[in-house]
Amino acid sequence: MEKQRLKLKVNGQEHELYINPKTLLVEVIRDHLGLTGTKRGCDTVSCGACTVMIDDMAVKSCAVLAVQAEGRHVRTAEGLEKNGKLAPIQKAFLDQGSYQCGFCTPGMLMSCEALLEENPAPSPEEIREGIEGNICRCTGYNSIVRAMGAVAKGNYREE
Amino acid sequence: MKKYSVINTHVHNVDGIAKVTGRAIYTFDVKLPGMLYGKILRSPHPHAKILDIDYGKALDLPGVIGVVTGKDTLGVKQGIWRRYQDLCDEQILPVDKVRYIGEPVAAVAAMTEEIAEQALDLIDVQYEVLPAVYEPLDAIKKEAPEIHEGFERNINVTRHIEWGDVEGAFDEAEYIREDWFKCGGQAHMCMETRAAVSSYTPDGKLTVYHSSQSPYYMRGLLAGVLGLKESSIRVISHYVGGGFGGKFELDGAIFCSAVLSMKLCRPVKIVFTREEDFIATKRRTPMSYYVRTGVKKDGTFCAREAKVFTNGGAYTGMGATALYLTGFFHSFPYRWKGYRYDGYRVYTNTLPSTSMRGFGAPQAMWCSEQQIEWIAADLGLDSIEMRRKNAHYSGYEVPDQASIASCGIDQCFDVVQKWIKEKGKLPENRAIGLSAAGFMSGGIFNWFDSPYSFSSAVVTINYDGTVELHVGAQDIGQGSNTTLAIICAEALGVKIEDIKVHSGDTDHCPADLGAWGSRQTLMAGNAVKMAAEDAKKQLLEVAYAQSGFNIVYDLDIKNRWVHALARPERGYDYAELVKKAIRGKDGQRIVGRGYYTPHRKGMISPAYSYMMQAVEVEIDKDTGKIKLIDSLTAHDCGQPINHLGLIGQLEGAFSMAAGYGYLEYMPYEDGKLMNPNLVDYKVMRATEMPEVPVAEIDTYEPEGPYGAKEAGEGLTNPTAAAIGNAIFHALGVQMKECPIKPEMIVNALNEKEAKEKEGKE
Numbered sequence: 069m070e071k072q073r074l075k076l077k078v079n080g081q082e083h084e085l086y087i088n089p090k091t092l093l094v095e096v097i098r099d100h101l102g103l104t105g106t107k108r109g110c111d112t113v114s115c116g117a118c119t120v121m122i123d124d125m126a127v128k129s130c131a132v133l134a135v136q137a138e139g140r141h142v143r144t145a146e147g148l149e150k151n152g153k154l155a156p157i158q159k160a161f162l163d164q165g166s167y168q169c170g171f172c173t174p175g176m177l178m179s180c181e182a183l184l185e186e187n188p189a190p191s192p193e194e195i196r197e198g199i200e201g202n203i204c205r206c207t208g209y210n211s212i213v214r215a216m217g218a219v220a221k222g223n224y225r226e227e
Numbered sequence: 228m229k230k231y232s233v234i235n236t237h238v239h240n241v242d243g244i245a246k247v248t249g250r251a252i253y254t255f256d257v258k259l260p261g262m263l264y265g266k267i268l269r270s271p272h273p274h275a276k277i278l279d280i281d282y283g284k285a286l287d288l289p290g291v292i293g294v295v296t297g298k299d300t301l302g303v304k305q306g307i308w309r310r311y312q313d314l315c316d317e318q319i320l321p322v323d324k325v326r327y328i329g330e331p332v333a334a335v336a337a338m339t340e341e342i343a344e345q346a347l348d349l350i351d352v353q354y355e356v357l358p359a360v361y362e363p364l365d366a367i368k369k370e371a372p373e374i375h376e377g378f379e380r381n382i383n384v385t386r387h388i389e390w391g392d393v394e395g396a397f398d399e400a401e402y403i404r405e406d407w408f409k410c411g412g413q414a415h416m417c418m419e420t421r422a423a424v425s426s427y428t429p430d431g432k433l434t435v436y437h438s439s440q441s442p443y444y445m446r447g448l449l450a451g452v453l454g455l456k457e458s459s460i461r462v463i464s465h466y467v468g469g470g471f472g473g474k475f476e477l478d479g480a481i482f483c484s485a486v487l488s489m490k491l492c493r494p495v496k497i498v499f500t501r502e503e504d505f506i507a508t509k510r511r512t513p514m515s516y517y518v519r520t521g522v523k524k525d526g527t528f529c530a531r532e533a534k535v536f537t538n539g540g541a542y543t544g545m546g547a548t549a550l551y552l553t554g555f556f557h558s559f560p561y562r563w564k565g566y567r568y569d570g571y572r573v574y575t576n577t578l579p580s581t582s583m584r585g586f587g588a589p590q591a592m593w594c595s596e597q598q599i600e601w602i603a604a605d606l607g608l609d610s611i612e613m614r615r616k617n618a619h620y621s622g623y624e625v626p627d628q629a630s631i632a633s634c635g636i637d638q639c640f641d642v643v644q645k646w647i648k649e650k651g652k653l654p655e656n657r658a659i660g661l662s663a664a665g666f667m668s669g670g671i672f673n674w675f676d677s678p679y680s681f682s683s684a685v686v687t688i689n690y691d692g693t694v695e696l697h698v699g700a701q702d703i704g705q706g707s708n709t710t711l712a713i714i715c716a717e718a719l720g721v722k723i724e725d726i727k728v729h730s731g732d733t734d735h736c737p738a739d740l741g742a743w744g745s746r747q748t749l750m751a752g753n754a755v756k757m758a759a760e761d762a763k764k765q766l767l768e769v770a771y772a773q774s775g776f777n778i779v780y781d782l783d784i785k786n787r788w789v790h791a792l793a794r795p796e797r798g799y800d801y802a803e804l805v806k807k808a809i810r811g812k813d814g815q816r817i818v819g820r821g822y823y824t825p826h827r828k829g830m831i832s833p834a835y836s837y838m839m840q841a842v843e844v845e846i847d848k849d850t851g852k853i854k855l856i857d858s859l860t861a862h863d864c865g866q867p868i869n870h871l872g873l874i875g876q877l878e879g880a881f882s883m884a885a886g887y888g889y890l891e892y893m894p895y896e897d898g899k900l901m902n903p904n905l906v907d908y909k910v911m912r913a914t915e916m917p918e919v920p921v922a923e924i925d926t927y928e929p930e931g932p933y934g935a936k937e938a939g940e941g942l943t944n945p946t947a948a949a950i951g952n953a954i955f956h957a958l959g960v961q962m963k964e965c966p967i968k969p970e971m972i973v974n975a976l977n978e979k980e981a982k983e984k985e986g987k988e
Contacts, residue, residue, distance in 0.1 A: 105250070168469075210916060210919060211878065
């Protein structure tokens, strides 16, 4: 298949790539751009380890072709911090111990961030529904729910 | 409780920033210059002779660099039970025959993963298909096909545990109950699938990045199968995406990548797909349990005997240990006058079974704790009080097996009783189920035949007072690096941020058996404490020399403050002392060494944790659907060290154990796993997880560092049985098979109704 030019904005940075049009977004992020924070844990769009944000929506990046993200803004876990300053959800994950092996964490963070941007004060039930697509084999999720709750409560709001 | 400066305080994981920013590099992420990608061709047959492998066409495919088969290996039959040659039974690329569907037969290295995948289709393997057998009770029949030569009736290992006068104790019993149970397998389902990058260089050195629970074991095992010296191999496992008992044996990824790399002298990366991770690694051991228990009418336990047949699958792996531990923990946490266990591990043509979090004990508790609940109901006794009457206590000796120095099970019962009382009356179709359990804090087993201490640590103090802590213990997400940093900081008298932990690298870290059997907090913790105390002693010698205090005064360091214990306000900065001490040593950094190997602690473990799990469950009678509403975990882990880590371990163990109870099935048909993907294999999701409040029971374990013992694994043991017991109390049906599927509940209810009808007629 002939390669195709793709202009893609990732974490605020414009990239120009030549790719096989059937390349998945997760492959472009990991293999072409070297942003290995985003993981893959299955081949069936089930685990959520590859979750990124496209504009303001959480998307499993193994379920979209990279070309479908053309002209959109893709955000990954690496894009959450600003000049080394962590985002509220990252700080809350640290405080609550919301990760163990850490393999699901980048995807989980993006599901959390998308939910918080859409609904800044989600209930525990809404949080659980918001991260239902992300498997965490280590934590049992409750520490993640607590972290989200702490952010929703404004514990990490800056004056 | 003692007052500590760092222990049991709120501490962020030492690798937290790396993990919440996407900076942590897993084996899955490793990319080396000139790296090739490997793929494995797997057997479609459960049992077959390999007659011929022709990979000429595969080699002709542009982009394919090399292919290996069993003929490219030394043909070593390997296993983690190195001391016992007959239990080393697995050639990862077999030379003559395959024994389960998914077993590797050849591996390809190519420029891309895609090309490697295409090449697999071009390899022609001639098989002679053999008759196969899948269930242990079929495999022990005389006419069953022979899976391994020399194992009569396919019996791989047997284990016998016995104490007391079992027959006499049964004679004393006034009520005897016997039941057959079945427990399924379970996939470790680590988020990072098995992955390895091997790089062999012309100087004869092999470097392997591997998602591993024990780099030390990997180095030893690889040396054995590759014919290399241990010291020629470096295993690196900086970040590991989960282990749960499934990543401390050689796997296809590490072996095949190493063999390819040695043949081609190029780095080769192999990452399993999720399907490969399901069908071609190992799993929790499925078991069939017969349990006969005799008690007095007042609930005093007399005797128990158990016979267990386990589905060992095609190879031994860690299954022999699981066979022993299931039999031992089946007696827990109770005192039996007479106890007898006979376990038979049977080879079948299915995925090999091995260790998985709980190590045989979840299966044991599934049977034991449900039967105990039924006995209490049969006799009209309060099940908690009956458990209490027979429970272990501090100072109890399990005859010929173990001495229990600390035991908080009695307090667990109190906490759970109070919780149930506060709950009051529950809505219809809801009930609370309970289950008690105990677990080990590391095993006193050396089937690996390690000549080294079980755990070792080195503390090096820099000129600025910061500390390099080198441990062989492996962090697989359970937070051991943080726990060990806490112990080091506490023992040395510095702050957690002063400690830099180095782990997961066999070239730079001391040998240590690694992360399995809940051993690291106690064993590596003791080694770290000893190393830190050694370094501290060297510092305090300098402090004494220049203090001018009467020698009866004790000096100490706490929170970086050097002081006399009697006059804590008069002291000085620890960094000053370090500078002097290093100068006094002719410029050498201060180095402390520590190690731990259990001695005189019985046959199984140096210490035991205790726990009780309570679960409130709602069941839809029409569909059989289970919903977990609430829970309480009462847990005795001795002195908690890493508070956040402890809570995380208990909540995580609950979710994995609940999954074993009612979600995670591994159905096989003719040796083929029917749900090798995350659509059909269900694990707990956030919406299914109830709150899991934890009641920490305060005990002190003399053998553990600062009184600590196991916390990461034991809670996998009681939970499935607690769910079963809740169903028993809600619906009056006894679930004898786990995981509990909805249709099993509906069928049991129908049967119960039919019986009741029959009784009326």
